[in-house]
Amino acid sequence: MHKAVLELKGSSFTLSVLHLNADNIDVLLQELDKKLAQAPQFFQNAPLVLNLAAVNEKTLDLAQLKQALIARKLFVVGVTGVQGILAATAQELGLPVIKSGKEQFSKPAAKAPTRTTKIVKQTVRSGQQVYAKDADLVVFGAVSNGAEVIADGSIHIHGTLRGKAMAGAQGDNNAIIIANTLSAELVSIAGNYWLSDSIQAHSNGSGACVRLDGESLIIESLPT
Numbered sequence: 001m002h003k004a005v006l007e008l009k010g011s012s013f014t015l016s017v018l019h020l021n022a023d024n025i026d027v028l029l030q031e032l033d034k035k036l037a038q039a040p041q042f043f044q045n046a047p048l049v050l051n052l053a054a055v056n057e058k059t060l061d062l063a064q065l066k067q068a069l070i071a072r073k074l075f076v077v078g079v080t081g082v083q084g085i086l087a088a089t090a091q092e093l094g095l096p097v098i099k100s101g102k103e104q105f106s107k108p109a110a111k112a113p114t115r116t117t118k119i120v121k122q123t124v125r126s127g128q129q130v131y132a133k134d135a136d137l138v139v140f141g142a143v144s145n146g147a148e149v150i151a152d153g154s155i156h157i158h159g160t161l162r163g164k165a166m167a168g169a170q171g172d173n174n175a176i177i178i179a180n181t182l183s184a185e186l187v188s189i190a191g192n193y194w195l196s197d198s199i200q201a202h203s204n205g206s207g208a209c210v211r212l213d214g215e216s217l218i219i220e221s222l223p224t
Contacts (some may be wrong), residue, residue, distance in 0.1 A: 015077065016191055018069075019051040023059040029068055034070060038195045039186045044073050049098055053081025064203055065086045115153045126162070127161065130171075151175070151218065166193075177210040182219070192217055 022028055036043050052060065066076050078098040079090045087097050107208065118132035120139045122204035130137065138154035143149050149165035154175045155167045161179035168175030168190035179189055182203050185196050189212045194202075199219070207222035 010144055015047055015049050015191070016049050017049045017080070019054070020060075020140075021054045023056045025061060025065055025068065028065070031073070035195055038157060038197075045075065046073075047075050047077045050079045050080045052079055055086075057082070057084055057086040060086070062086060062095075063093055066095070067094060074190075079168055118151070123159070126163070137167075143179075143184075154178070164188075168212075173212050175211075178208070178222070180207050181205060182210070182221075183206040187217070 003008035005215065020028060021156040027181055032208040050171060069076055076095060078096045079086070080098045081098055082090060090097055116135045118135045118198060119139050120130055120137070121141065123141035124139060124143045124145045126131055129148040129150065132153065133153035134152050136156070137149055138156045139149060140158050142159035143161045143163040143165065145162045149155055150166045150169050152170045153167065153172065155165050155177045157165070157179040160181040161184045163184065164186040165177050167177045171190050173190045175189055182199065183205055184199055187194055187210045188209065192212060192215065194217050202219045204221065208220060209220045210217060
């Protein structure tokens with residue numbers, strides 16, 4: 001039997017959503033450049049969905065914003081939270097209008113994959129990356145500045161997290177990050193991330209658990 005030349009199949013991908021809360025592009029780009037400077041490699045060539053629900057559709061120049069993002073090696077693959085003028089403009093620019101998960105019909109929950117645990121018994125040093133595919137990750141040591149730990153499941157760090165930690169890399173919203181000391185450059189759960197400034201605002205630098213509450217990250221202190 002010959003295999004079909006084309007196959008159309010449903011799938012799901014984890015995409016970062018950039019929420020815009022101002023119409024002034026100069027102001028937006030200044031704030032964005034600050035974020036990019038904190039974790040340039042994490043965002044480079046990243047696909048983004050723009051959430052424009054909070055902006056004024058009559059004053060935002062979407063074409064200019066798209067070009068400014070491309071110049072920063074960020075690629076807009078769609079927009080959400082739009083209607084009227086912005087929806088029409090997005091279509092003219094070749095950007096699909098994407099409905100958020102709350103707007104789509106609910107689907108049966110997928111069966112959770114069977115996971116193993118990857119154990120690292122040393123400090124993850126600057127420039128190193130550890131990925132636990134289809135597994136949780138346990139690190140008996142620190143994660144240094146400039147180091148990355150990634151897991152499809154949860155991440156447990158028995159030491160200080162100073163680098164980047166990305167749990168639920170394949171979209172598991174139930175994944176968590178636990179660290180004995182949380183001083184991270186970046187934390188991410190299923191593509192939802194906080195950079196160091198947001199982390200510091202919600203953490204006292206001691207032991208903490210990072211998890212998703214709906215569509216928002218929260219940081220909870222660990223009992224002493």
